[in-house]
Amino acid sequence: GNSVTQMEGPVTLSEEAFLTINCTYTATGYPSLFWYVQYPGEGLQLLLKATKADDKGSNKGFEATYRKETTSFHLEKGSVQVSDSAVYFCALSNNAGNMLTFGGGTRLMVKP
């Protein structure tokens, strides 16, 4: 079955540091890939997505590239802010597009 593996957190960075959160997946076919973000006390929000190999999703300074050869979708940001502190979830859709499989989540803490 499908699965998503994320690096365990928490990840603690200083403001303006470079961020990478690793995500690898196992899936049959050609899934779409997503990053969702959960701020404290809230539900998840879509951050970015990519629907085919070599696509790059981007939003709010975050980027991730769909790498089929390495089955990865790593999240990056060049300069993090305190307001980026949250839990980040990598996810993929099944071929029918009616289910998402989530990774375990990575907590990011950014210090001023």
Next chain:
Amino acid sequence: NAGVTQTPKFQVLKTGQSMTLQCAQDMNHEYMSWYRQDPGMGLRLIHYSVGAGITDQGEVPNGYNVSRSTTEDFPLRLLSAAPSQTSVYFCASSYEGQGAGNRELFFGEGSRLTVL
């Protein structure tokens, strides 16, 4: 702009009790789903619906029932609560039925359930 509304936000149950978690959306979304969130395990899909009158099982359906009599509402029922069902539950919807997994999911704020 209510979006996806879940009630209650917090609930404590005793083992064997029953309850219903309510979910309503005002965006006319066809697709609705329930997830549970447990530490270190991410979110796992319990049940989903691609339209009124249609429901299907997700990854962890045991112990839960759902129905979809209207487009707006998708309640989750626990018939006989167990401590293993202690979790945070999220309802999510999307604007398309089939293929909704490739679209953006809109989440409610969650319902924290504790079963003693």
